[in-house]
Amino acid sequence: MEHRTPTPENPWLALRNLTPARIALGRSGISLPTGAQLDFQFAHAQARDAVHLPFDHGALAEQLKGRGRDSLVLHSAASDRHQYLQRPDLGRRLNEDSAEQLRQHAQANPGGCDLAIVVADGLSALAVHRHTLPFLSRFEEQAAADGWSCAPVLLVEQGRVAVADEVGELLGARMTVMLIGERPGLSSPDSLGLYFTYGPKVGLTDAYRNCISNVRLEGLSYGMAAHRLLYLMREACRRQLSGVNLKDEAEVHTLESDNAATQKGNFLLGEQ
Numbered sequence: 556m557e558h559r560t561p562t563p564e565n566p567w568l569a570l571r572n573l574t575p576a577r578i579a580l581g582r583s584g585i586s587l588p589t590g591a592q593l594d595f596q597f598a599h600a601q602a603r604d605a606v607h608l609p610f611d612h613g614a615l616a617e618q619l620k621g622r623g624r625d626s627l628v629l630h631s632a633a634s635d636r637h638q639y640l641q642r643p644d645l646g647r648r649l650n651e652d653s654a655e656q657l658r659q660h661a662q663a664n665p666g667g668c669d670l671a672i673v674v675a676d677g678l679s680a681l682a683v684h685r686h687t688l689p690f691l692s693r694f695e696e697q698a699a700a701d702g703w704s705c706a707p708v709l710l711v712e713q714g715r716v717a718v719a720d721e722v723g724e725l726l727g728a729r730m731t732v733m734l735i736g737e738r739p740g741l742s743s744p745d746s747l748g749l750y751f752t753y754g755p756k757v758g759l760t761d762a763y764r765n766c767i768s769n770v771r772l773e774g775l776s777y778g779m780a781a782h783r784l785l786y787l788m789r790e791a792c793r794r795q796l797s798g799v800n801l802k803d804e805a806e807v808h809t810l811e812s813d814n815a816a817t818q819k820g821n822f823l824l825g826e827q
Contacts, residue, residue: 575742602739607636610676611684612710618688625707627660629653631714639713646715657725667727669703675714679736679745686747686770687734694781716750723755730788731755737768746771749780751787753797763798
């Protein structure tokens with residue numbers, strides 16, 4: 556009777572249920588199995604497509620109008636996608652026509668505003684198309700309850716994070732929130748990032764901004780992202796700062812709590 560050596564158990568297989576990372580894919584000889592290789596190529600193609608997808612700001616402006624929100628369409632100093640990808644510095648500033656448009660708006664609406672919401676395509680217009688409106692529906696309802704005045708939503712084509720500093724400065728906004736498509740990964744081509752700045756002005760570094768990342772259905776929920784952002788805004792107004800000196804210590808509801816009590820501190824850090 557033929558003796559067969561039992562196939563050893565692969566301890567990595569159980570971990571595949573806990574992470575989208577590509578682990579325990581198996582092998583065919585010295586290569587990946589065909590299915591795993593095709594899956595990788597498909598994910599890579601999705602990421603590339605997300606980077607090059609044009610920003611449909613016209614459709615987004617119409618959707619915002621349907622919700623009773625005005626918007627302004629602006630453009631960065633990067634003339635097209637090719638230049639945008641090669642010259643990050645140009646994506647951080649507005650072109651002259653857009654800057655003049657904001658100056659005229661500020662003159663017609665003196666006194667500034669509490670908040671300017673900026674939406675830019677970044678490196679994934681797909682993320683902006685999918686998540687901007689659902690997130691704003693959650694966020695603006697709560698922001699209105701706090702009584703903050705808001706500028707029209709600013710839609711910036713070929714924009715990077717720091718372009719919100721110039722937008723906020725020209726409008727005289729007390730705070731800016733940038734909604735931008737993050738760099739696509741092989742498991743997340745549609746991740747939306749939120750960047751919050753108190754006292755925006757041209758020349759600020761990332762140290763003056765707070766980031767809330769991975770806002771999408773498979774990541775951070777719209778409700779939780781709005782909850783964290785509102786906490787940062789309230790604390791920023793109280794302390795008159797943002798960035799590395801402003802920590803996310805928002806209270807969050809725990810699933811284990813029978814009476815929906817809150818746990819203080821950053822839930823990622825556990826008990827303090």
